[in-house]
Amino acid sequence: PEGGRDAISIFHYAKGQPYIDEVGTFKERIQWVGDPQWKDGSIVIHNLDYSDNGTFTCDVKNPPDIVGKTSQVTLYVFEKVPTRYGVVLGAVIGGVLGVVLLGLLLFYLIRYCWLRRQAALQRRLSAMEKGKLHKPSKDSKRGRQTPVLYAMLDHTRSTKAVSEKKAKGLGESRKD
Numbered sequence: 001p002e003g004g005r006d007a008i009s010i011f012h013y014a015k016g017q018p019y020i021d022e023v024g025t026f027k028e029r030i031q032w033v034g035d036p037q038w039k040d041g042s043i044v045i046h047n048l049d050y051s052d053n054g055t056f057t058c059d060v061k062n063p064p065d066i067v068g069k070t071s072q073v074t075l076y077v078f079e080k081v082p083t084r085y086g087v088v089l090g091a092v093i094g095g096v097l098g099v100v101l102l103g104l105l106l107f108y109l110i111r112y113c114w115l116r117r118q119a120a121l122q123r124r125l126s127a128m129e130k131g132k133l134h135k136p137s138k139d140s141k142r143g144r145q146t147p148v149l150y151a152m153l154d155h156t157r158s159t160k161a162v163s164e165k166k167a168k169g170l171g172e173s174r175k176d
Contacts, residue, residue, distance in 0.1 A: 007057070008024055009021055010024055010026045010030060011026075011030055011032070011043055013032070013034075013036070013041065016036075018032035018034075020032070025051065025052070026045060026052075029045055029046045029047050030043055030044070030045055030046075031043065031044045031045075031046065041058055041060065048075075048077045049077065050077050052075060052077055053075060053076055053077050054074070054075060055072050055073070055074050055075075056072065056073045056074075056075060057070050057071070057072050058070065058071045058072075058073075128147075131147075
């Protein structure tokens, strides 16, 4: 019991059979629901009362082993179930994870669309270079479209070099 030092045995399992102790407050309220094949030693206590508060210890001994680890569960019985902090914390963590997953999904969707667009542009440019982009259709009245070339003029030459060429008699040629 809570605050007590006396240990009371309420249940044991031996030789493949569960044994509920016939003495004590749990004798008609305890039920074995465990499964030794799955290493499950669960019990259920029905019709809990305030006097059932306490620490429950599970001690397993498998002969010839006589030393084993014990585990403890502390039971608190309340009249009204308090707001579970675990539920609130779980909801907050779930919400944050949902936002993160949504952000990642949005990021990868945008990235996918951008890469798809880049690939389409690359295919179009490649087709344009090969002259396959603007093939005349059978019912088209227009002929083959002439390619368009773009050039950037270099205006960085100094005016001094131009005036020197003029002085030498080269003049303004189309080449300049």
